[in-house]
Amino acid sequence: MLSPTSQVLVRNKEIFEQGKWVFVNPPEADIFAALDNPDILGFHQFYDVFQQCPKNNKHLFSAHYPVVATALNKQGSNNEPFDGAVIYMPKSKEQAAFLIANMAACVKAGGNIYLVGENKSGIKSADKLFAKVSQRINKIDSARHCSLYCALIEDSHSFDVENFVQYKEIQVNNTQCKIAFLPGIFNAGALDPASKLLIENLPEKLSGKVLDFACGSGVIGCFAAKNNPEITLTLSDVSALAIYCSQLSLEANNLKGTVIASNGLAEVSHKFDTVLTNPPFHTGIKTDYSVTDKFIKEVKFALLPKGTLMLVANRFLPYPDIIKDSLPTLSTVAQTSKFNLYRVQK
Template identity: 40%
Template sequence: MATSNINQLLIRNIDALSATTPLLVNIADDGFITQYLTQHGAAKVDSYHTNYAEYKTCQQLNNARVQAHFCVEYIAKNKHDMAIIHFPKSKAEFAFTLAMLAESMTEDATIVIVGENKGGIKSAEKLSKTYLEYCHSADAARHCLMYIAKFIPNIPRFDLQKFYKHYSVQVQDKTLQIAALPGVFSQKSLDAGTAVLLANLPDTISGKVLDFGCGAGVIAAYIGTIHPKTTLSLVDVSALALHSAKTTLALNQLTGEYIASDSLSQVKERYDFVISNPPFHQGLKTHYGATEHFLGEIKQNLASKGCITIVANSFLKYAPIMEKSIGKTKTLVVKKGFAIYQCYLNGRN
């Protein structure tokens, strides 16, 4: 695995990153942790992730000096003398991360913030004034920046609920209440693609339903509202998304099963209906591989006459992948730059 630009910047500063109980925050490991442990022999590392795939990669190091965590809210058992934070693509998520971490750090803890220039890292100093006493540029390389910072003493206690955005969605005659944390797709309003999808769902939906890449849970909430006898399962790679989806369903008096998964890796059941606005953005780059893998593998999770319906930007050629991997695929509608593709396993199309 090639070392990312961010980790190359960290490695070139590895001597200066000495700590006894460092916390890594959404740092994707491609060899950095092993190098860090070699350089700093007394360190015990905690690695916190909101991305399940990155969490599993870290967990697979199987090193007694590394503890991996996948959760929404990180709370340290023992306070950390350093945090190395990957600057997120969502500026609101950066504030969320700083507010959450303050209680887990020692008073004199060093805060290291790293990110790509095109990812907005240059705004770190401005965005952190509420939480950080100072935030100074320390190094630049590989189109990335690294800042050194320190928390302001006595930051108010973290309250997860204060970071939720709430809004209503009107779909035909149904009104849904949506809740979303920073960094979750469509945090502030219903996106156009999902709106087109909800207007073109199968007429009858019953049995077990999977919302793949659930985000804030809009699709599952709507299906559960109009088809109350369905059993809902929601899957996402993001801890922030899964927590948001659970909150959304609760607001609409619904319940579901919530599955943290790297694509379909943790999805074990077969479903009568799979409904999805599948993700094609990963980090800062447009990335289609995750959705192509999902479409190539979903057949194994469809019931004998299961149906899959997805929405995608109309320029994305997903229909041929569905034809090859699942069966005859219809394009139901092309509207507002989005296409709805549908395939019934073993017939109907």
């Protein structure tokens, strides 16, 4: 079943029947079949939805949409600007502004950018979000507790993703790392207290293969590698923004590591001596424990014999019981008033 936001778009499907369009971060792949236009392309910052889409040159998984060459077609025949773009409102208004700036550089002058979202998502700030690229903004529809806005792009715009990257020097104990952030990254621009608790309590010596699962900006993996340069580090995340920032963070600290896009552990093929994680419990604006629940149930298959899992989470989350069903040797290494750090050995 289509999400409420996609249902609103289908209510207005005549808008998208002609021309070349790009749909940004739809929550499901079915929207492309629901709209009868073969020239609708998909731009995805989340690997799980990208995987649901047909394996053709009409879908791109990336942190940002390339402005000059789309990279969807190796022959370069896909370089024309779009007639319009549709952006699904993300959780962060800063990410929405980032995507609007990106799409304004990809849509031709005289084209339109639509923003659709649930009313509780911040969509009502559409006028402010569009202010830098358009002064002609209209509300098109309101249904399913969602709203659809349209902005006319009258002029050409430029976009450089590097203008949106911020680097922060973060210090924990006696170690300092330079970490890259983009709008939409979890706790962008700062070290969240849960990750800080995990980093403060990393073992003095890590060796072998180490995985930073749900790596975000790569902060946990960078600190692990900075203090243990001999480890073989892998970082994984479902978010293209996280993949991009983690690569930049590794480069900024002269560290080596492999960064992979993965929906959970599906694309993680190796086994590890240590898995480190501050896992998510949100999907978009909704609370969602399913990703971490699935990870906890499957992580034993990603651990080498006597491998260790270190997981930090809010104290109210029921993870200990789930962990014990899979890996019974659980202990609480450290805690604050809000977070527990768990250690589990296979």
